[in-house]
Structure formats: C-alpha cells, structure tokens
Amino acid sequence: MDDRGPVGMAGVLPGDLLEIINGHPIRDIIDYRFYSADEVLDCTFSRNGQSRHIIIQRDDRDLGIDFEPMRYCSCGNRCIFCFVDQNPPGMRPSLYFKDEDYRLSFLHGNYVTLTHAGQDDLERIATQRLFPLYISIHATDLEVRKTLLGLREDDHLLDKIRYLTERGIELHGQIVLCPGINDGEVLDVSLDTLSMFYPKLRSVAVVPVGLTRHRQGLPQLQGYDAVSARGVVQNVVKHQNRIYKKHRESWVYIADEFYLLAGYDVPSAAHYGDFWQVENGVGMVRSFLTEFEESSRRFPKKLNKAKRYTLVTGVLAGPILEKFVLPVLSRVKNIYVRLKVVPNSFYGDTVTVSGLLTGGDIIQALQGDENDSTVLLPPNCLNDDGLFLDDRTPEDVTNILGRHVQILNHFDELYNLEKEAKCLS
Numbered sequence: 001m002d003d004r005g006p007v008g009m010a011g012v013l014p015g016d017l018l019e020i021i022n023g024h025p026i027r028d029i030i031d032y033r034f035y036s037a038d039e040v041l042d043c044t045f046s047r048n049g050q051s052r053h054i055i056i057q058r059d060d061r062d063l064g065i066d067f068e069p070m071r072y073c074s075c076g077n078r079c080i081f082c083f084v085d086q087n088p089p090g091m092r093p094s095l096y097f098k099d100e101d102y103r104l105s106f107l108h109g110n111y112v113t114l115t116h117a118g119q120d121d122l123e124r125i126a127t128q129r130l131f132p133l134y135i136s137i138h139a140t141d142l143e144v145r146k147t148l149l150g151l152r153e154d155d156h157l158l159d160k161i162r163y164l165t166e167r168g169i170e171l172h173g174q175i176v177l178c179p180g181i182n183d184g185e186v187l188d189v190s191l192d193t194l195s196m197f198y199p200k201l202r203s204v205a206v207v208p209v210g211l212t213r214h215r216q217g218l219p220q221l222q223g224y225d226a227v228s229a230r231g232v233v234q235n236v237v238k239h240q241n242r243i244y245k246k247h248r249e250s251w252v253y254i255a256d257e258f259y260l261l262a263g264y265d266v267p268s269a270a271h272y273g274d275f276w277q278v279e280n281g282v283g284m285v286r287s288f289l290t291e292f293e294e295s296s297r298r299f300p301k302k303l304n305k306a307k308r309y310t311l312v313t314g315v316l317a318g319p320i321l322e323k324f325v326l327p328v329l330s331r332v333k334n335i336y337v338r339l340k341v342v343p344n345s346f347y348g349d350t351v352t353v354s355g356l357l358t359g360g361d362i363i364q365a366l367q368g369d370e371n372d373s374t375v376l377l378p379p380n381c382l383n384d385d386g387l388f389l390d391d392r393t394p395e396d397v398t399n400i401l402g403r404h405v406q407i408l409n410h411f412d413e414l415y416n417l418e419k420e421a422k423c424l425s
Contacts (some may be wrong), residue, residue: 005064012045017052018065020044029067030103036063036126075100077115078150079138080219081178083281086212086347092391106130109279111174115155122160126167130204131337134277136172137163138234139182140193142143158193165200172276173204179222183232191239191252198243198251203276206236207255213348229261249273255287259352260316281353285317289324295412298378302333303415308338308373311408314344314354325411330334335414338373340365355380361391375401376408 021035022042036175041056041063052320056063075098102117102125104110111134125133135157139145142154149155164171165365175190177183182190210225215221224232233254240250250271259266269290272283313321318341331338342365344351346358347397355378366375377394386393394405408414 005062006056006059007043007054007063007065010056012054012065013047015047017046018043023370027069028103030106030128030130032065032067043368047153061116070103070393072099072104073101073116074098075113080148080150081176081209081211081221083210083212085218086210086214087405088214089347091389093386095389101131104134105133105135109134112134112158112214113149113155113278114160114247115149115151117160122163125164125169126251129169130363132170132172133164133278135171135173136176137190137194137204138175139186141182141186144182144186148176148178150358159217161194161197161201165197169200171197171201173201174277174280175204175206177206177224178210179224179228179231181221184235187235188239195239195243195251200248203273204252204256204284205255205277205280205355206232206252207282208232208257208261211348211350213350224261226263228291229258229266232258233262233264247405253282254276255280256283257282266326285320286356290326292411295410296328298412299328300415303335306334306336307414308371309335309376309414310366310369310371310373311337311338312340312342312354312357312365312375313378314352314357315341315349316352317354329411329414330416336373337414338371342367354378357381358390359388359394360390361395363392366397366401366403369401372403374404374406376406379407379409382407 018025018156020043021032022038024031024035026032026035032377038059041058043054044051045057046052082098082269084096087095090224097411099110100112100116100123101110105112113136124130137157138148143156145151145155146153161171166296173194175182175187177187191204198217208229209221211221211223236252236254236386243249243251252272253272253276256266259350266283266285267284268287269283272278272286275283275287278284278287311321311325318339319341326337326339329335341360343349343355345361345364348357350388357378358381362375362377372421375397377397381388382394394407398405405415
C-alpha cells in the first residue's frame with residue numbers, strides 16, 4: 001500500500017480489510033475497480049474486527065491500495081477429456097489446479113463452463129460488464145454435455161448464454177471435439193443452436209481433444225487422424241458458408257491442428273476476423289505467417305559475421321517452418337538455420353504442439369548433437385516464470401548441452417539491424 005496515497009494518508013494500514021465502497025460489498029479487485037470510479041467514495045475498512053469509515057474525494061491519483069492475490073474458484077466438473085487429469089505425478093502443484101472462475105475468463109481469457117455460476121454471478125457479470133468471456137460449451141445436447149462434463153443434471157448453459165447475450169455481454173465459445181461423441185450430427189446441432197446467439201456469441205472455436213500417454217484410469221478416447229480431421233473440416237466449412245451468406249463472416253472457426261492434420265492450407269488472415277481465439281490455436285499459424293512475412297521485409301541481405309542457429313519446434317509446426325520460414329532465412333548471407341523438430345516424450349507422440357515441449361524433451365532431442373549453433377526456443381514452451389512444464393529452465397538446457405540458448409520471440413532478433421545489417425532498400 002502507498003502510504004502517500006489518499007487511503008494511506010487517511011490512516012489505513014497494510015493488512016486492513018476494505019469491506020464496502022458506497023454501500024457495495026468489495027469481494028475482490030474487480031469490485032474495487034468498478035465501484036471506486038465515483039467522485040466521492042464512502043469506504044469502510046476493518047482492522048482487528050473494528051470498522052471505520054473514510055470519505056475520499058476522488059481525483060486523478062491512484063488511491064494507493066494494493067490487494068492480495070485473488071483466490072480463484074476450482075472446477076467441480078469431471079470432464080472426460082480434461083488435460084489436467086492427464087498430467088503425470090510429480091509436477092508443480094499449480095499444474096493440477098482446475099480453475100473454473102469467470103473472473104479469470106474476463107481477466108486472462110481462460111475458458112469456463114459456467115456450470116456452477118448462479119444468478120448472482122450472472123447479474124454481477126452483466127452489471128459490471130465483465131466481458132469478453134470465454135465459454136467451454138462442447139455440446140448443446142444435454143445428454144452429450146452431461147457425458148462430456150460428468151454432470152448429473154442440467155446446468156442450464158443455454159439459459160445462461162441467453163441471459164448474458166441479451167444483456168450485451170460478448171462471449172466466445174469453444175467446442176472440444178471427441179471423435180464419435182460430440183462431432184458429426186451432434187456438432188451440427190450444437191452449431192445450429194449456438195448460431196442463434198450471434199452476434200453477442202461472437203465466435204465459436206472447434207478444437208480437437210488433446211490426449212497424453214498418461215490416461216491410466218480415465219475413459220477411453222480416440223484422437224483425430226488425417227482422414228477424420230478432413231471430415232471435421234469439411235463439416236464445419238458447411239456451417240461457415242451458411243453463416244457467411246447471412247452475416248458476411250465465418251463465426252465458427254476451426255483449430256489450426258485440424259487443417260494441418262488434414263493436409264489442408266490454413267485460411268487467409270481475412271478469414272479470422274479479429275483473431276478472437278488465436279490463443280486457443282485458432283488462426284495462430286496464419287497470424288505467425290503474417291507477422292513473419294511483415295518482419296522478413298526488414299531482413300538484411302547479409303550479416304557481417306556468420307551466425308548459426310538450431311530452431312526448435314514441435315511436430316505440428318515443423319512442416320510450416322520448413323516450407324515458409326527456412327527458405328526466407330536461407331536467402332540472408334552468413335546466417336545458417338537448422339530446424340530441429342522435437343517429439344514430445346513427456347506427454348507422448350499424440351501431443352505435437354510446441355507449447356507443451358518440456359526442457360527434458362529438448363535436451364533429449366539435442367544430446368549428442370555435435371552442432372555448436374545457438375539453440376532457439378519457442379517462447380510458448382515457457383511460463384511467465386521462465387519454466388518449462390517439467391520445471392527446467394533454459395539455463396538448465398544450456399548447462400547440460402553446453403550450448404547457448406535463446407528465446408526467440410520474433411525473428412527480427414536474429415539480426416542486429418542497426419549494427420550488422422545492410423538493409424534492403
């Protein structure tokens with residue numbers, strides 16, 4: 001807490017509890033931000049069970065209040081495809097936490113089912129304009145949804161979506177497809193039903209189920225292959241065409257993984273609108289290629305000194321980099337980039353995205369490699385603390401392999417344009 005701010009100057013101390021602002025109970029920092037916008041704030045703080053009122057005249061200054069981290073609600077569903085259940089033992093505790101909190105959806109784009117959201121929660125979302133929200137739908141058919149989420153009774157999701165969209169709350173939905181369960185005709189019904197909530201249900205993503213080798217004791221599920229992925233793409237495209245004729249946009253979007261599995265090219269950037277669900281693997285390849293194409297226009301003709309790199313990626317993205325990235329990089333004199341596609345030993349070969357590669361996977365793939373080039377890592381395989389899923393760090397990779405490791409956020413980082421490059425005119 002800032003003791004020079006209005007609250008600190010009024011005698012509030014660290015550890016005091018902010019209970020009420022202008023008659024509204026304050027449950028978390030979201031309540032605080034919403035109700036502290038008034039010009040005059042009648043605040044109730046408590047200390048050791050004793051309450052005191054403070055009147056604050058709002059100005060341009062921050063009030064000087066710091067909050068403890070929010071405690072988030074956990075998920076009570078038992079989804080048959082839950083990725084958390086497919087983590088092996090011995091990982092850090094946070095990787096076993098199943099969040100189910102609409103506040104995380106609002107703040108960070110996490111997907112929630114709204115299964116346990118009550119009327120008070122819905123009213124709060126509507127009143128405080130907590131949007132966009134990202135909703136895990138999976139199926140609109142009640143029995144299928146109960147099977148997928150492990151529900152015993154109707155959670156009235158469609159009623160909740162209707163309540164929120166009628167009050168102007170923007171939603172984005174996802175459907176995790178499990179072969180033979182919620183694809184095919186079940187998916188048709190889901191998309192037909194959900195399209196009635198357009199445009200406040202702004203987008204729906206269709207993504208494949210993710211399966212690891214750690215499914216002991218869990219329901220048997222199948223993944224998608226090239227043939228079944230083509231069937232999904234062809235089916236969803238029919239819905240895209242139907243909706244495009246009416247609304248001039250696709251509305252339902254297919255995860256990149258389906259296109260790549262099927263051997264199809266990903267659509268153009270115009271197809272994805274505002275890339276609403278890029279973090280869900282929908283349009284990520286196109287976004288990457290567009291950004292790479294733009295940055296490649298700034299690439300130099302040559303570097304003054306030779307540089308050698310080993311570019312690490314997952315199995316899924318390997319062909320994309322091989323086809324679109326390496327040929328462009330090879331045209332820059334004195335830069336040598338070798339692609340290293342790393343299979344996922346930690347989760348199994350059914351997991352092919354680079355974001356789930358572990359430090360151990362990368363070390364295993366590169367051990368014995370006599371190449372002394374700098375290892376380039378994709379940034380999405382590290383969390384905000386710089387840790388791989390197996391708690392290793394890039395420094396661990398460096399120490400074990402004896403090679404320099406660099407996180408490659410943008411391909412511009414391969415060149416020191418100001419000092420080394422002779423830029424294209």
